[in-house]
Amino acid sequence: MAGGRRRLRCLSPACLFLAAAVALLAMPGLAAARTRRYTFNVTMATVTRLCVTKSIPTVNGLFPGPKVVVREGDRLVVQVHNNINSNVTFHWHGIRQLRSGWADGPSYITQCPIRPGQSYAYDFRVVGQRGTLWWHAHFSWLRATLYGPLVILPPRGVPYPFPKPDREVPLMLGEWFNADPEAVIKQALRTGGGPNVSDAYTFNGLPGPTYNCSAAAGDTFRLRVRPGRTYMLRLVNAALNDELFFAVANHTLTVVGADASYVKPFAATTLVISPGQTMDVLLAAAAASPPAPAYAIAVAPYTNTVGTFDNTTAIAALEYAPLQGATALLALPPPALPLYNDTSAVANFSAKFRSLASARYPARVPRSVDRKFFFAVGLGADPCRSRVNGTCQGPNGTRFAASMNNVSFTMPRTSLLQAHYQRRYGGVLTANFPAAPPVPFNYTGAPPNNTFVMHGTRVVPLRFNTSVEVVLQDTSILGAESHPLHLHGYDFFVVGQGFGNYDAANDTARYNLVDPVQRNTVSVPTAGWVAIRFIADNPGVWIMHCHLDVHLSWGLAMAWLVNDGPLPNQKLPPPPSDIPKC
Ligand code: C2O
Numbered sequence: 001m002a003g004g005r006r007r008l009r010c011l012s013p014a015c016l017f018l019a020a021a022v023a024l025l026a027m028p029g030l031a032a033a034r035t036r037r038y039t040f041n042v043t044m045a046t047v048t049r050l051c052v053t054k055s056i057p058t059v060n061g062l063f064p065g066p067k068v069v070v071r072e073g074d075r076l077v078v079q080v081h082n083n084i085n086s087n088v089t090f091h092w093h094g095i096r097q098l099r100s101g102w103a104d105g106p107s108y109i110t111q112c113p114i115r116p117g118q119s120y121a122y123d124f125r126v127v128g129q130r131g132t133l134w135w136h137a138h139f140s141w142l143r144a145t146l147y148g149p150l151v152i153l154p155p156r157g158v159p160y161p162f163p164k165p166d167r168e169v170p171l172m173l174g175e176w177f178n179a180d181p182e183a184v185i186k187q188a189l190r191t192g193g194g195p196n197v198s199d200a201y202t203f204n205g206l207p208g209p210t211y212n213c214s215a216a217a218g219d220t221f222r223l224r225v226r227p228g229r230t231y232m233l234r235l236v237n238a239a240l241n242d243e244l245f246f247a248v249a250n251h252t253l254t255v256v257g258a259d260a261s262y263v264k265p266f267a268a269t270t271l272v273i274s275p276g277q278t279m280d281v282l283l284a285a286a287a288a289s290p291p292a293p294a295y296a297i298a299v300a301p302y303t304n305t306v307g308t309f310d311n312t313t314a315i316a317a318l319e320y321a322p323l324q325g326a327t328a329l330l331a332l333p334p335p336a337l338p339l340y341n342d343t344s345a346v347a348n349f350s351a352k353f354r355s356l357a358s359a360r361y362p363a364r365v366p367r368s369v370d371r372k373f374f375f376a377v378g379l380g381a382d383p384c385r386s387r388v389n390g391t392c393q394g395p396n397g398t399r400f401a402a403s404m405n406n407v408s409f410t411m412p413r414t415s416l417l418q419a420h421y422q423r424r425y426g427g428v429l430t431a432n433f434p435a436a437p438p439v440p441f442n443y444t445g446a447p448p449n450n451t452f453v454m455h456g457t458r459v460v461p462l463r464f465n466t467s468v469e470v471v472l473q474d475t476s477i478l479g480a481e482s483h484p485l486h487l488h489g490y491d492f493f494v495v496g497q498g499f500g501n502y503d504a505a506n507d508t509a510r511y512n513l514v515d516p517v518q519r520n521t522v523s524v525p526t527a528g529w530v531a532i533r534f535i536a537d538n539p540g541v542w543i544m545h546c547h548l549d550v551h552l553s554w555g556l557a558m559a560w561l562v563n564d565g566p567l568p569n570q571k572l573p574p575p576p577s578d579i580p581k582c
Helices: 012-028 179-191 323-332 343-350 416-421 503-510 549-553
Strands: 035-049 053-061 068-070 075-082 090-093 119-125 131-137 149-154 168-178 198-205 222-224 229-238 243-248 253-258 261-268 270-273 278-284 294-302 316-321 371-382 400-403 407-409 455-456 459-462 466-474 485-489 492-499 521-524 528-536 540-546 557-562
Touching: 012 075, 035 068, 068 075, 075 090, 075 168, 090 119, 131 229, 131 253, 131 278, 149 229, 179 549, 198 294, 198 316, 222 407, 229 243, 229 270, 270 278, 270 343, 270 455, 278 323, 294 323, 316 323, 343 492, 371 485, 416 540, 416 557, 466 485, 466 521, 521 528, 540 549
Parallel strands: 035 075, 068 149, 168 229, 222 316, 371 466, 407 455, 459 557
Antiparallel strands: 035 053, 075 119, 090 131, 131 149, 168 198, 229 278, 243 270, 243 294, 253 261, 253 278, 294 316, 371 400, 400 407, 466 528, 485 521, 485 540, 492 528, 540 557
């Protein structure tokens, strides 16, 4: 084309067309979207942590798994080959999957699992999102080791709405089990009791020096920094069952993004991040030579569980100069973290999130609502029905269960999306998930006598483009606890939250409909409620579930069935030819 020094005459229609195309491509944000291809070979690999050597499921032999990088607008194709002795699927946590529900990944919801020896290509576009998301296995508890970052850069030429950091570092917080996590959940489901807890928290897979037998140089995550530079941490909570506090000693962090949407920047010394959530934070290294050569980075759990939990603190190092040995690391003064059950610290932190709501990134908050739902979420129980000898190990000899509106989700044996596509619902799902609890009660007061749940694969059918509000109300049945609720296929706006029982008359009036944060995972506050809104403009079947895996295993899930719209581009396309069969 007419590039370079020599100018060619461009008069013919073909030449003018090409010139226009080139000019368009040169405009920021309109450069040709690329197709990014990755191959995931799911294989067992040997890993040692805390002096325990074991074989764990990995992607390409890596733990944590490989970083996937795309730009907003790109198409991403991930070819998965399952070489382990278990079913597997992958979920691209937070990706909207606009009309690509077949690539969403939750097993038995949008696809049958990929069986051992089989392959499946996840093929989708990344539209209208930028920041940090992540990918993880979505079958049983396999995500304990099968996870990695999914970085979405802005389109070429489009700057961040904050000063460009000197370096960007994905930092995945995880949980390490000395036991096989699959054996842990299997045993819990057999006995009806709570599962054994993890043995350590990890930074990019590394537990650090606070744990026994974890003092080797390679056991600690180290972030080397230079004075005067700014670092963007792409934080992900990939832990199975724990919300986490996070802090860096002597450093204030600036939160600039969450769940792949920009937020109004705010400063914080301690972060709270729930499983499933991501946060982009800027860390400004000390200007000149810092008073100490290194500082501790710490994570510790936030929980109000009545059961046991992994009450440990993991440490990583922020190094201005290399630290010598584990003793030096342990000698670093740890950052002050709130107490493990400090619910008001959590509420104060989550209240700070606001959408950026700029001209370029407007917050399109639904102002009116077509359908309102009220979901009571929490724990419950099942009768023992002894699969174990004697009593079960749940509350009062029962089995633990979890529910929304007292319905505990039964995993179907076939994919809901396939059943929907074929309009063959019989024996698979029923479209009668309750819009409110069957019997209202004092959700955060003294629990009702009967704590038993119902079971079913129940969905809420929605007309295309319905404007939806859901109030998620925590219950104190078997203990009030916060529940990180994750919605597949959508981002939602968090328009309100509070403690106690939701009070429609007063609470609705206080909603933020101007710049509420947009997320895919929000924690229902302990003994409180949160209100979310979204427009059901993405046809398919979308699971909404607690991202504490133990609660998901106990049934804390439901699904939305969003019907096709009238226009061709509002319909779910047919499944890809390699979609696995059940
Ligand atoms: Cu991050 Cu349904 O999952």
